[in-house]
Amino acid sequence: MTEVGGLRMWILHVIGEFGPSNGVEIMANVQKHYDLQVQWQRKGNHIHPHHNVQSKKLLPGSVYPMLKKMVSEGLIIKQDDGKYDLTENGKIIVTNLFEHFQQRNEHINQGVLSVENSLEAMNWHASYMEELDKEEIAPHEESIELLIERLKKIKESLK
Structure with missing residues (x-):
C-alpha cells in the first residue's frame, strides 16, 4: 500500500x-x-x-x-x-485497471469505452509524472517528446 x-x-x-x-x-x-x-x-x-x-x-x-x-x-x-x-471517472479507471x-456489460460501446480508458490512463500517468522530481524525469525527455509528437498527430487527424 x-x-x-x-x-x-x-x-x-x-x-x-x-x-x-x-x-x-x-x-x-x-x-x-x-x-x-x-x-x-x-x-x-x-x-x-x-x-x-x-x-x-x-x-x-x-x-x-x-x-x-x-x-x-x-x-x-x-x-x-x-x-x-x-x-464516472472512477468507474472508468476501475474498469481500465x-x-x-x-x-463487462454487453450494452456498453466497447470502442468508446476503450478510447475513454486510454485517455483516462494517460491522464493518470501524467498526474503521476507531474509529481516526480525533475531529476527523475530528465533522462526520459526524448521519450516524452516522442509521445507529445504522436499525440499531436492524433489531434491533427481529427481536423
Missing part, C-alpha cells in the same frame, strides 16, 4: 467491488484484501528478497486524507449518507 498510488488503487478497487461504503468499511475491506495479498505472496514463494511483504496496519490518518483527495480529484463522491461511491477481473 506504500507504493505510489497504491492506497488510491485499493480504495478504487474495494468501492468498485463492494459498492458505496463509508470510511470504516473501506478501511476494513482494503485491509482484508491487502492481508490476503501478503498471505498469497508468502505461500506462493513470490517474495522478492528486497520487498518487505509484512502485513501493515492501515490507519485512518492515511485513508481519510486519501478519500478527501480522491473526492477533489473527481474519482469518488461522498454521498449525503456519508458513503463514498465511484464517479481491473477489466480482466470484471465482466
Whole structure:
C-alpha cells in the first residue's frame, strides 16, 4: 500500500467491488484484501528478497486524507449518507485497471469505452509524472517528446 498510488488503487478497487461504503468499511475491506495479498505472496514463494511483504496496519490518518483527495480529484463522491461511491471517472479507471477481473456489460460501446480508458490512463500517468522530481524525469525527455509528437498527430487527424 506504500507504493505510489497504491492506497488510491485499493480504495478504487474495494468501492468498485463492494459498492458505496463509508470510511470504516473501506478501511476494513482494503485491509482484508491487502492481508490476503501478503498471505498469497508468502505461500506462493513470490517474495522478492528486497520487498518487505509484512502485513501493515492501515490507519485512518492515511485513508481519510486519501478519500478527501480522491473526492477533489473527481474519482469518488461522498454521498449525503456519508458513503463514498465511484464517479464516472472512477468507474472508468476501475474498469481500465481491473477489466480482466470484471465482466463487462454487453450494452456498453466497447470502442468508446476503450478510447475513454486510454485517455483516462494517460491522464493518470501524467498526474503521476507531474509529481516526480525533475531529476527523475530528465533522462526520459526524448521519450516524452516522442509521445507529445504522436499525440499531436492524433489531434491533427481529427481536423
